[in-house]
Amino acid sequence: MSTPNLSVSILTLSIAQAFASPAFAFDTADAVDTPSSMAEVIVTASKAPAAQRASVGGFSDAPLLQTPAAVTVISQQTMQDLQIRNTSDAVRLDASINDAYNAVGYAEQFSIRGFKLDNNSSYRKDGIAIPGDTQIPLENKERIEVLKGLAGLQAGMAAPGGVIDFIVKRPTATALRTVTVEARERGTLYGAIDLGGRLDDTRFGYRINVAAERLRSYVKGADGNRKFISGAFDWQISPQALLQLDLDYQDKSQITAPGFQLLNNTTLPAGVSADTLLNLQPWTRPVDTITSNLGLRFQYAFDDNWHATISANQHSFKRDDYTAFPYGCSAQDLFPGFCGNGDYDVYDYRSLGETKKPLSAQAMIQGKFATGSLRHELTAGVATFHRKDHAGRYVYDYAGTSNIYHPVIVPISNGVQGPVRETRNDKENSVFVQDIVALSPNWKLHAGLRHIDVDGFQYVLKADPSVAEVRAKHDFLLPNVALVYNPVDNVAVYGAYSQGMEHGGTADRKAANANQELSPSRSKQIEIGVKADITPELMVAASLFQIRKGLEFQNANNVFVRAGQAQHRGLELSAQGKASRDLHIGVSVTALNSQQSSTGEASLDGKRVPNVPAFKSAVNLDYRVPQVAGLSVNGSWEYAGKKAFEFNNNTFVPAYHVANLGAAYVMRLAGKQAVLRATVNNVFDKFYWRDVTPESDGYLFPGASRTVKVSAQFDF
Template identity: 25%
Template sequence: MADDLQSASQSDIVVVGDLQAKVAEVGPLGLLDILSTPYSINSVTADTIELRQTRTLIELQKTDASAQFLFNGFGAPVIAIRGFTAEVRLDGARSQYSAQFPLEFVDRIDIIKGASSFLYGFAAPGGVVDYALKRPEGRAFVTATASYRSDTNLLGRVDVNQPITDTLGVRVNALYEGGETYLQDDAQRRIGVSGAADWRPTENLLLRADYTWQRNAPLSGGGATFTPQPGVALPEAPDPRRRYNQKWERLRVIVQSYGLRGDWTFAHDWTASLRARGFIQTRSYFSSGGLSLGPNGKIDNAEFAFNDGQNSFQQQAKINGLVRIGAAEHHLTLSVDRQFDPNATGTGFGFLPIDSGTLDNPIDIPRPANFGLPSDPKYRTSRTLQKAGTLADRIELGPWTALLAVRYVDFSQANFDPAGATTSTYDVNRFTPTIGLSRRIGSHASVYASYAQSLEQGATPPVSAANPAPTPLGPVGSDQFELGVKAQAAGFTATAAVFHLRRDYQGAATRADGVTPGFIDDGKQVHTGVEATLSGKVAPGWNVIAGVTWLDARIREAAGFALNGSTPDGVAKFQSTLFVEHEAAKGLFINAGLFHASGREIEVPNNRRIGGFTTVDAGIRWVGEVAAHKLSINANVENVLGERYWGGEYFGVLSLGVPRQFKLTISTGL
């Protein structure tokens, strides 16, 4: 199997019950059998994405209970894994706006928990969400899909795969989305295209290239976010269909990504790889947001405009090979990486008070005379450069697999003011090791234990923080211990894990007066948790996606602000998800889903919190043939009971949950 995985491409992925992949891309280690990895990995396939009609990163929590909704504003959705902000990547490459990458162009989503820093360099310890782009397959096909969402939002897309010769294939995906969303007076416009080509000029050489472009532009309104004023009692979540921002608000996000890769099998069991990926992204916003939530539901509108550019360029060279010493097989990896992130911003303006309303009576404000999207970014704000080397030995001896690995990171960061002067710099050089041990139990199960250290970029305090000055802080270190068990049968995958993470704490904290905002770089953030998942066909005619996570998160060893024992903001102690689908008749499926999250603190020390929530979904789908063409119709209602809830909290900012909405997708193979 190791030989097969060594040369596997994405078209080789075997799907278990159409819902769970057997393998995942595990950083520089490449494509690995999930049962042999000493980490918790949830690999969500395109079939699961289609089944749940998933369009955004936020909706991913319904397929993994360890994923938590934090924020959904400014065109930059944010989630957490195991209570820590998750980094989103595309084919292993980091980008500030990967969270905006269209899921319609994604073949698989690998949620890799634990060893983030060893696998990917600077990254939060909870986990990495890695999108795998759709690539050419060995057969020709055309799939056309039309989707509808409340109120009149329509999306059309096409997926074309065409082998040109026996050694060259191309795949093109395109989409257009337009129409009104469930939000009052809000219209959505999105257009995107993605192309990928794979060419094997010789038996031992595979060359790949891809390019993706997307323009996302909500034309009016936009989902509101609220910042509760210090000491104000939190109201119940308001109607998420109602417009609290102004209808002249504009947002535009343009995302471009390109990738180049070459894999050369230069000797038996040895492969050399070169890859490069770049992201070029701009975001422009003219907003009436910045909604400050005061007593008795009062909301203060503040006009602001900004634009920025978040770019990222990554190169990697690596060698993977197999050495047999006696009965042991050593799968060796040596890689060197370079990642350069230059960021820029424009000459926008921020938070000019314009008027006030209430949650019960939001106001319409005339469009300002200075209305308009800002132009391209004018000056650089920061740049980071990571240079890294990775050495790993994955040793297989009978039913045992051991992983011994270390990554060396040379990280530098510089921040600049509008005049170009350097305001702060950070430099760090560090080794981050990981060790893991797994044992197969028969051919369908394994147990494992692992330890990993992580390193991540420091936090940027919000402007409102009185301590310290609002500049990025230094890098943060962490480590994690994990024990787990995995099982795969013919149709399903089941996992369970216990984990313990310790991370240097950097976060917002209210001063002793209970009112003045501050920011602290002190103490440890300790997360201890248990998680379990089940995905796939559990019996003939029955599909299940289920998960549960219990997480105890505390701040320890902090000298100031009386933080010890507090729960970090935005972290849910308990989450669970359940989706059950039954084939009631040939090709006809009925399904229902349930998602629950417990309450979350919104400040440290813990004085205020938002309540927990439970949502229920229900749907029906039909799969069959019409005129010799495959046809599927998938309809479901999200949040059937119309639950109103605060969906997430991030740096003191609250995002609303999703109301009841109807979703319909029709897909056909041509």
């Protein structure tokens, strides 16, 4: 079936379902008759707003006030209000998160607290690891939870910056029918359906999400399309037992937009436009990515104090990667770097049949008990993660020369990809335990430990057609301890120490040890913080942290190594919630001192880590206009200080400001509620370098130019 036909078919069926009066819908009258014992298990909400609770900081849903870590929660309502359709736009609300080789049309990749996240372990779905190698769909996500800093206890192997956890929408207690349509000025069209409720037999619930999108990027020609469908179902087997199933499928096809390099390898490109596509060749094809998830969770309550949870997820990822890749200037013998006149070499890059199929599972038991005067909240469990990757020897052949100001057509190469074969086979097993001990009414001790066994095989493609098999077996013990003090009920002060492990980085294709992965690396973090619920709907927080880990880079001998230390010290401030009856605020500020030391290379020691501003802030305001019923206006402002482009800090990109404005109007249409929204992003049409990654010898990506979006949401 063709892409347009499939998109239309999915939306047509979903809209028909939304407008129908389904016989199985669970209405308000049904809700009244629901047994109270059932509601205790299904309904997990509390009096606190959803954005003030999260599970990513530990092993169960808990108030942010009592979580001894820096956690950000981005709710579905916030994303809908701001017309956010991807994670890149969502994380702009947190100043500690930055792009990290986040190319339009490719995988969305980020750093937290200056450390790039691991695509294979730092992204989660309901706490279970999933690859972050493509745009993770938001249509079936209730919220995004971000744990900033080490997550060794919570997640096992993960980058020291933290983890991003996507919480799946679950069946609703009452019938839900929502249709959203959106258009953007460059021709992007978007439609989504959200259906939820319970069957006549109220033990069974469902949540269906469908979306289709015609993508017209701010980069001219980086176009594509996306289709998505998901389902979440639950079965209340008994008052004590709940079984949940979720599955999703996404097909995304979009031409990727490569970044720029320095002119003469010394100067930022001048006079270029944010809409310039360096991948503009007749043989350019979209990057095709298909992903799916099948998740299962079983919860059983033994009594009011003890319960067990078993969860698992099977992820599937397949990608065909095509790019007319810009790199270097052979005319001036620059590798990297574009020619001084804007010329650049074009390479035909093709990597077809890439697959990943990680299987993750976790079982844990949680309970509350007392030993004398001490009260305990205990969590103990086991987890396993099995990853299999396949790929072929990719094509990377010189095709010709083009120019950033005057594109030139070049012929495709005659390269042929090698056969697809297994490239990785990793198994990670862990055992974890955490005890939260109430030492007194005002003091709580959080103590946890995770033991990890890693047994991995890497199959490294050599310069000749042969393959070298590299096996690595490791085991680690990761401690986490924190002390929380509540001077008053609405204020918490905490101090925490934690350790984490991450997989070693992989050498670039041009390094002497090309494609080889370094051994795992340990990181250590100290953090102190304070949180306060100013009101039940407004939280403020501050945290000071220090993270240390080994620094990985390509040295003067062209060898990818881990040497010396990266030390990141920072201050984070935030405020989130209702400042008054009509005003909702979101404020995030991060000051970060990142420094490299003891590398053995004078050009690196004492320098800042690339692609991370020393100061960044994000402010979002939403004001309900009391004089006009149903009208609200919003605005946001992001500031990022200058960033180093290379590890030696020879080049810095300028600081930037970006402002956005929007409005929403709630009205009744044919007796149903409708919400009309309009947003203008980058109001002043500022050109700025949003991402200046050192990856692959360094690339610069411009931010989006001014974009107008309008949408309508209908609730039936």
